[in-house]
Amino acid sequence: MTISLDPRDWKYFSQGAANVIFQFSNNSGLNTSTTNLEDPQLCLLRLRKKIKDLPTTVDNWSFIENSVIPLTNGYMASMKLVKIDTELLLALNDKAGQSSDNFPFFELNISESHGILMQNLRPPHLMAANKNKYLHISTFFSDFLRSAFIEFKPKWLVQSLSAPSNSRYCRTCAVKQMRGKSHQITYCPLQLLKKNAQDVKKLVDRLLGDTLDEIWHPIIGLCLHKVVMESPVFSIIKSIQEMCQKSIVDYSDTEDLDNEFGLFMSACDCTLLINIMTNNIQAERDVLTIKEGETTYFISCKLVDLDKKNIISPIKRKHWKSIEEKLINEGWYTGINSNSAHQLPSCF
Ligand SMILES: [Zn+2]
Known part of the structure; x- marks a missing residue:
């Protein structure tokens, strides 16, 4: 599966201790019916932060796919491993902390080669939590x-x-x-x-x-x-x-x-x-x-x-x-x- 590597297509969604999540927003005018996002529900991209000794996305994916998913009886949110490039990571890092783009501060690990594409379970139009x-x-x-x-x-x-x-x-x-x-x-x-x-x-x-x-x-x-x-x-x-x-x-x-x-x-x-x-x-x-x-x-x-x-x-x-x-x-x-x-x- 390939995804858009155009940074305009990814807006900040949320972050935890180890990951930052971006949501596909298709600002570049990509034709989603013929490219990318084969499954429109898989619209969140989860990328690793720069943290010492944090398992890489590929390591983490191997653990999730081989050890976790078989034990969760279909109750894991859908996700897929996807290839990304350094340019996308650098561009998203450049946006970190820019309030005009609604990007809070974070620092992605720019040596990562992959991200995890995830299902967005949050219904649209929700009020603030x-x-x-x-x-x-x-x-x-x-x-x-x-x-x-x-x-x-x-x-x-x-x-x-x-x-x-x-x-x-x-x-x-x-x-x-x-x-x-x-x-x-x-x-x-x-x-x-x-x-x-x-x-x-x-x-x-x-x-x-x-x-x-x-x-x-x-x-x-x-x-x-x-x-x-x-x-x-x-x-x-x-x-x-x-x-x-x-x-x-x-x-x-x-x-x-x-x-x-x-x-x-x-x-x-x-x-x-x-x-x-x-x-x-x-x-x-x-x-x-x-x-x-x-x-x-x-x-x-x-x-x-x-x-x-x-x-x-x-x-x-x-x-x-x-x-x-x-x-x-x-x-x-x-x-x-x-x-x-x-x-x-x-x-x-
Ligand atoms: Zn107790």
Whole structure:
């Protein structure tokens, strides 16, 4: 697959810690019916930032294609590896920080030879995101179409294998307490695996908080409830995390971290995208539906950000190990060290 290498065709879309995403905008007047973008849904180009020891796009793609996609049962967002050239990277880097072009600052790795073309799951015309401490929610409302788009990171859906047997807290809640953020958490990621309708309702209320208006709150509440109760997506993330049989502290200093550990770390950092629409424009398979009055909402879930982690970096490895040792040795799992003013209920 080839794509437009004309920088005018790519506008800034978003960025994370390791990647910048551009959206195809066809400003150069390219004839898209005969060239490029064979699949118009694949309109986001994800390029690597200049970060020391970051796996290259080709390395990352090999990991995604061979290790991740076979485990995600069709729930990964569609993507393809595409060839790019240095001129495009240089031109996009030149635009970084130019507010007139709506490009914030970033620095791409100009030695990259490839990018990843991705499906854009975000419905058009969405309002700016409502953001609370767990979720980004964007919504659109008209006489003809209602749509909402939710992004969030489910985090660790399994307990750390090196947590003490008498732990009160899961890995995510223990870390939050260690970092003094326990007053910010009112839900535990392990609850995403619950299938009891009452428990899930409480979880959804906590996740949404007071982020939404009175129109969207009940609709998105019902849709999220449906996703937690019926979508296999959380079990898929959990099953990838469960493939790793060792905690970071169980690897001896002379032993390399293996592919299962890499998959585990990726699955702990993945993002879930939930698209809610009153029509099934994207014709996704495995959509869930909710009927509210005369309106049917179609809900599709996709995973992104299951990227190859830099497991060969001694600095990263030391960092991950020191967090785990601190959680164990300072009693954050067992709750001995919790600040009593903000002590959370047990996760188990
Ligand atoms: Zn927890």
